[in-house]
Amino acid sequence: MGDLSEFSLRWRVFLKTYRWRRIDPLPWTPLRKPLAQCRVALVTSAAFSLPGQPRFDETMKGGDSSFREIPADVDVSTLVENHPSELFDHEAMHQDPNLVFPVDRLRELVEQGRIGSVAPRHLSFMGSITAPGRLVQEHAPRAARLLAQDGVDVALLVPV
Amino acid sequence: MSLVGAELERQGISTVSIQLLRVAAERVRPPRTLLVPFRHGYPLGVPNDAAGQRAVIEAALKLLEDPALTPPVLVEYGPRVAG
Numbered sequence: 001m002g003d004l005s006e007f008s009l010r011w012r013v014f015l016k017t018y019r020w021r022r023i024d025p026l027p028w029t030p031l032r033k034p035l036a037q038c039r040v041a042l043v044t045s046a047a048f049s050l051p052g053q054p055r056f057d058e059t060m061k062g063g064d065s066s067f068r069e070i071p072a073d074v075d076v077s078t079l080v081e082n083h084p085s086e087l088f089d090h091e092a093m094h095q096d097p098n099l100v101f102p103v104d105r106l107r108e109l110v111e112q113g114r115i116g117s118v119a120p121r122h123l124s125f126m127g128s129i130t131a132p133g134r135l136v137q138e139h140a141p142r143a144a145r146l147l148a149q150d151g152v153d154v155a156l157l158v159p160v
Numbered sequence: 161m162s163l164v165g166a167e168l169e170r171q172g173i174s175t176v177s178i179q180l181l182r183v184a185a186e187r188v189r190p191p192r193t194l195l196v197p198f199r200h201g202y203p204l205g206v207p208n209d210a211a212g213q214r215a216v217i218e219a220a221l222k223l224l225e226d227p228a229l230t231p232p233v234l235v236e237y238g239p240r241v242a243g
Binding site: 003004006015016020021022023024026027028029030031032035041043045087088089090091092093095096098099100102104105106108109114115123125127132135136139140141143144145147148152153154155156157158159160 | 161162163164165166167168169170171172173174175176177178179180181182183184187188189190191199200201202203204205206207208210213214217218220221224225227231232
């Protein structure tokens with residue numbers, strides 16, 4: 001995998017001709033201390049939310065680029081998913097939310113001393129944003145400020 | 161989501177992205193990308209396979225630790241060696 005072969009012809013054409021927004025200039029923050037001292041946050045695009053949080057708007061043109069804050073002590077079995085994409089099998093992440101939001105794996109890494117700590121909150125976006133203007137101007141900067149306020153050193157980005 | 165990662169880097173947070181689609185990684189160019197050989201919906205491999213998921217995460221974390229790497233970093237995740 002890694003190529004487009006898993007998709008139908010229609011989606012292969014779309015993904016090949018889609019105008020991906022290149023990150024330019026490319027920001028680069030080197031690790032400043034050993035991972036064993038770093039605070040790590042997750043950012044997923046699985047459109048997870050907590051019961052009681054607003055669901056992502058599946059009808060929004062260009063995609064709902066807002067995000068939900070997921071606390072570090074979440075029980076992943078309680079997460080609700082409403083990613084609208086028909087491009088992938090949703091069943092796997094229902095079976096095991098860690099597949100796309102590996103907070104239990106992070107907790108294990110803390111126990112092993114591989115990373116310093118799990119951030120107090122993680123972020124969940126809805127992927128498949130085709131009109132990223134509001135994401136770039138509003139939601140991504142706000143998300144970054146939140147994680148910076150939390151003293152996060154490292155973010156692991158997991159798509160779906 | 162790479163665009164979120166870019167903003168995090170601008171705010172001084174080191175990021176590493178798991179990526180399922182080579183064309184996206186090559187065109188968007190996130191700072192550090194681990195390209196995994198899995199289908200969409202399975203970014204860390206197999207459901208309920210904690211060891212396998214940890215192995216993917218470990219490979220991603222290693223990209224943060226290698227001082228020789230320069231952006232944009234695009235590394236393919238290799239098959240796990242049994243045992």
